[in-house]
Amino acid sequence: xxxxxxxxxxxxxxxxxxxxxxxxxxxxxxxxxxxxxxxxxxxxxxxxxxxxxxxxxxxxxxxxxxxxxxxxxxxxxxxxxxxxxxxxxxxxxxxxxxxxxxxxxxxxxxxxxxxxxxxxxxxxxxxxxxxxxxxxxxxxxxxxxxxxxxxxxxxxxxxxxxxxxxxxxxxxx
Ligand code: IMP
Ligand code: MG
Numbered sequence: 001x002x003x004x005x006x007x008x009x010x011x012x013x014x015x016x017x018x019x020x021x022x023x024x025x026x027x028x029x030x031x032x033x034x035x036x037x038x039x040x041x042x043x044x045x046x047x048x049x050x051x052x053x054x055x056x057x058x059x060x061x062x063x064x065x066x067x068x069x070x071x072x073x074x075x076x077x078x079x080x081x082x083x084x085x086x087x088x089x090x091x092x093x094x095x096x097x098x099x100x101x102x103x104x105x106x107x108x109x110x111x112x113x114x115x116x117x118x119x120x121x122x123x124x125x126x127x128x129x130x131x132x133x134x135x136x137x138x139x140x141x142x143x144x145x146x147x148x149x150x151x152x153x154x155x156x157x158x159x160x161x162x163x164x165x166x167x168x169x170x171x172x173x
Contacts, residue, residue: 001148001165005139010150010164013138014042017119018049020136021089025052025117031086032056033116035104037159038093041151042121042138046091055086061104079111088116093151095120098130105133122147122164139164146172 005013029052034043036058047056057080082088090108095101101118108116119136126142141147145168148154149161154172158165 001167001171003163003165004141004143004147005150005164007162010138010162011045014045015049017136017138018046021046021119022049022051024135025087025089028052029083029086030054030089031080031082032089032091033080033108034058034091035093036060038151038153039091039121041159042093043091046119061100075107079108082112088112088114090116090118092118092120094122094124094147095132095134096124096127098128098132101132101134102130121150122152148172 030050032043032047032050032054034040034056040058043056043058047054059079060076061074088108090104092101092104101120105116105118117135118133119138120134121138123134123137123140124142124147125140126144141164143166145166146154147164147166148158149164151159152164153159154167157172
């Protein structure tokens with residue numbers, strides 16, 4: 001595999017994202033919704049840099065069953081309650097075709113009766129099929145290939161890598 005963002009670069013960028021979010025949403029209460037499982041490592045780093053009073057919860061959904069082929073979008077369980085005075089920030093690992101985030105955003109806006117904000121660690125615009133609104137983007141990766149690490153997996157593996165890397169031919173099986 002080939003490293004594209006080191007642990008140090010990631011830490012610096014997460015700090016930058018937190019500064020943006022603190023500046024924009026710092027005035028009130030925040031409910032952070034991390035999307036399992038890919039966002040949890042990013043979520044853990046990000047929330048420790050946020051300065052407003054916040055709660056965080058995780059929501060479970062899956063769109064990719066195995067490897068990199070898209071499956072159907074599924075939501076699991078009950079969504080967390082939000083107070084009327086809480087802003088909602090959704091934290092996702094990656095936006096690729098845009099399908100997951102577009103549906104998730106529409107679903108959550110309707111469920112909570114207010115527009116949610118979205119923070120995505122990695123934007124991969126190469127295969128984008130839908131226009132997606134992302135309020136906070138960590139990195140934009142315009143190269144090819146499947147990326148892993150810092151929460152991102154290939155068939156369940158590599159989430160624990162402290163960096164982001166692109167899988168090379170023959171890897172991941
Ligand atoms: P989208 O619906 O195509 O935008 O894909 C979003 C989901 O696909 C993410 O939440 C990931 O689970 C998965 N995904 C897409 N591309 C990658 C990748 O390069 N590495 C790891 N997961 C990916
Ligand atoms: Mg995911």
